[in-house]
Amino acid sequence: MDTNIKHIGVFTSGGDSPGMNAALYAISKAAEINNIRLSGIRRGYEGLIDGDFVKLKPNEMQKIVHRGGTVLKTARSSRFLTLEGRKLALNNLLKNKIDALIAIGGDGTFKGLLVFSELCELPFVGIPGTIDNDLAGTDFTLGFDSAVNTAIDNIDKIRDTAESHNRIFLIEVMGRDCGYIAINAGLGVGADAILIPESGQDFVRLLDKIKNYESEDAFIVVVAEGDELGAEITASKIKELNPEVDLRITKLGHVQRGGNPSALDRMLGIRLGAASVTALMNGERNVMAGILDNQLKFTPFDSVVKQHQVNEELYELLKTLNT
């Protein structure tokens, strides 16, 4: 056990995701039990550069396990992309006598840590926090399950009105350049078609169905925001084929990032939060904590950032179900 770790800094970075507060609770509790001082760093790398450090008290964190967003706030930092910014960040860590860092964020955040490790010798552990589920090294990222549930709740509501009017709805969901939210939400609502960035065949399947569409029912298409055509072009192609159809586009947007974390995300945050403190005490460095096959696993940052997890079985499922 590495007893040199007396003071840990923790921050959330990139897009917020439900479950981040649960992870912060577990980190604060595990640190307290192991007599480790914990400093929260506000606004991700921005707060590291500005020295914006706060205390995280486990008895207060316990009360916000159920809340979405991140109590530490988060940011995308252009200053951290510069060497000058990273040097300011290093100075603040040294000044505050921080021995190790825990970062909750996505692949951008871990790329940042990799670059920072060229300057800073402190050990870093990452927790995958993004609704996009686009990281290797974990089956699920923190917030993905909640975001899919939110998308499903909203699309169910759209179905009510779509069926009442016999309309085609194109519903855009988040996920950056990854189709995980679209596949899971789309299958979960019984969508007629799902368009994702990773597949070229989905649009062909959609056109085949639209050719036979009789305007006597709803037709629900879930479109990933990173899809190569996107909702607008897809809509205009459908209209070209069949000018009479009644069609609407809905972009679900940031509603998918908010709301209380699901039970799965609360547990994921708590497991990974506690594991990250233990990992630092055990001498781990520059790794991301994740759950693979329900087992805790640590993956080096360079393997996490290089890959985009592609689940072939899910793509095959879309074909099997002709969606």
Ligand SMILES: Nc1ncnc2c1ncn2[C@@H]1O[C@H](COP(=O)(O)OP(=O)(O)O)[C@@H](O)[C@H]1O
């Ligand atoms: N190559 C890089 N070098 C240094 N910092 C980086 C790099 N890539 C990303 N970062 C930092 O990580 C932050 C979070 O990354 P971003 O891609 O916005 O979100 P996420 O971590 O959710 O993927 C960025 O705003 C930036 O400050």
Ligand SMILES: O=P(O)(O)OC[C@H]1O[C@](O)(COP(=O)(O)O)[C@@H](O)[C@@H]1O
């Ligand atoms: O809130 P912003 O900065 O507009 O970012 C939107 C992006 O953030 C996400 O919600 C989450 O992405 P990250 O977790 O990688 O930041 C993406 O799905 C979306 O493309």
